Amino acid sequence: MESQFLSLFEVSIAFEESHLFFPRIVSWVLVGLLAIILLSKSNRIAPALRRAGQAVTQGGDGFDRKRFFGTILLIVIYFYMMAVVGDIFPNTGFGFLFVSIPFIFLLSMLYVEHSTRKNILIIAVTAAIAPTLAWYVLSQLFRITLP
């Protein structure tokens, strides 16, 4: 009787399939939890999606479209260009240096609330100094790999 009961829980894992054993369990648990969450909140999902859609397409609801999507766009360009410029000057970290300066300048300009002449000047100086300093300390002094 007892051995029968124990045999219910017997598991054998084939070695060539062992990489899928745990992920399968976790995936099913995840799907199960997701289903419970979706069911229990089903009445709130549609309005929330509509609100989010409105915020993204029209702004409002305290959602600053220009700054949010501007940030993502600038970061994408930054990462992409860094690799491109880095390939032109391999193993120097120049890709990082030359692309970081305009990136910091543009992102600061995107974020600044009042673009007065004084603010722009401060931003320009920061954009020039910060990457140069980081590049010098990390790449030249510490010999850390930079793009």
Place this chain on the structure above:
Amino acid sequence: MEFLSYLSPMFFTLIAAGALIGVIFGAIPGMTATMAVAVCLPLTYALDLTNGLALLLGLYVGGISGGMVPAVLLNIPGTPSSITTTFDGYPMAKKGEGERALKISIVASLFGGLFSAGVLFYFAPVLADFAIKFSYVEKFLIIFLALTVIASLTKNMLMGIFSGVLGVWLSLIGTYEITDGGNGETRLMFDFMEYYLVAGFSLLPVLIGIFGITTILQDAEKGFKGDAGSPTIKLTKGSRFSLSVFKGQLVNLVRSSSIGTFVGMLPGVGGSAASVLAYTQEKNFSHDSSQMGKGAPQGLVASESSNNALTGGALVPLLSLGIPGDSTTAILIGAFTLQGIQVGPLFIGDNLDTWYIMIAALVVANFLMFGIMFFAIKYIAKVIEVPKHLLYPIIVMMCVVGAYAINYGIMFDVWTLLIFGVFGYIATKVGIELVPLIIGFILGGSAEVYFVKSLESYGNLTIFFTKSPIAVLLWVLIVLSLVFAIFLKVRARKQENLVSSN
């Protein structure tokens, strides 16, 4: 005492630098100790183990402490754990006693930090010795327990559990490593992703993305309005600081520090829980709590000693079990791995020198934090005026360096930043909790190995219940943590109903 020879002037300089940078990060609302560690990570790549530890622990202690500055001066907690500091700190600052409030907080922080370092020193080796005897079964159950505790203490338990499981799922993407006894096959991905994801997502870029880029996106969404809010509060107008404030506060100090240390040990519970608990306990037990919330030093003492006690507490499970206690220690685990340290039950015994260096660094970091903040608080208070439009772009840049250099120049790690930055942003919007997710991500890989190996050797699921008395005890703890969490939820709901019906 051989470890003393490692303590060079460089060691102390790095701790001081770390503490200062940490304090600055902590002092800027929205930026946390986690971010400070993430941003300074690239610097540690070039340092050796001792000096790397010095910088990291300085950052950690400084980052937790810095949160008090805007809490007192602006009524905004700089880090989540300084939330209760605002209750009494801000009223004092309004009375013109800002500097006094800050100095009380600094002394309380020092006490909390040292207290927890002491607990760490005596308790972590004991726990590690105990954990050495664990087999795969118990190790799996420990991870299961950690994830249960984290998930059950989040605001919404179902979402908390989902977040933890999602973290585990994300960690399984990649290869089931042959070095872990796996078969070297990839899973949970499409063929075209294999080139990038053979080794899965790297831990640190994921963490830096979630804690760095996500924060920036969240603030970008709000549009930085009224960003340069300059505090018009006079630091010193009312009564001056003197140590006599602490007369009769010893019980409060010890109680709050103990609460902080203990909460720190629970994985993923988070700093705000510690300070709120310490604050309410002081309110319940002190002789005179009538002034609390209106500017009472005892409130500051409770809040700040408990939140600094988190540091030592969170390091206990990290160093003895390899389980990070909060988001900052989650990044520390990655940084330690880079330095070649494998934290876990064997760590302390095998690396006695490193262990002593860590404790020394932690104690020194607390004293240096105290020195820096106590004597330079006037200047540090100015930091909160630095506009974010200058800081954030620089943070993105430093995040890039941190991610790129981790595997000696992999561009995909940089893209991981953005992937998880955007993911973290959307996740918080739909109610996924980031801390359980991260802890699940960190522990997921080991959980798989322990689980599969246990079954491969015993071939029966019942082994998880019958392996040893410790396994049974762990199950009891798992059930208890769930029951306790449900009990808390029910009680909170009852109280809510009472309030609303009145």
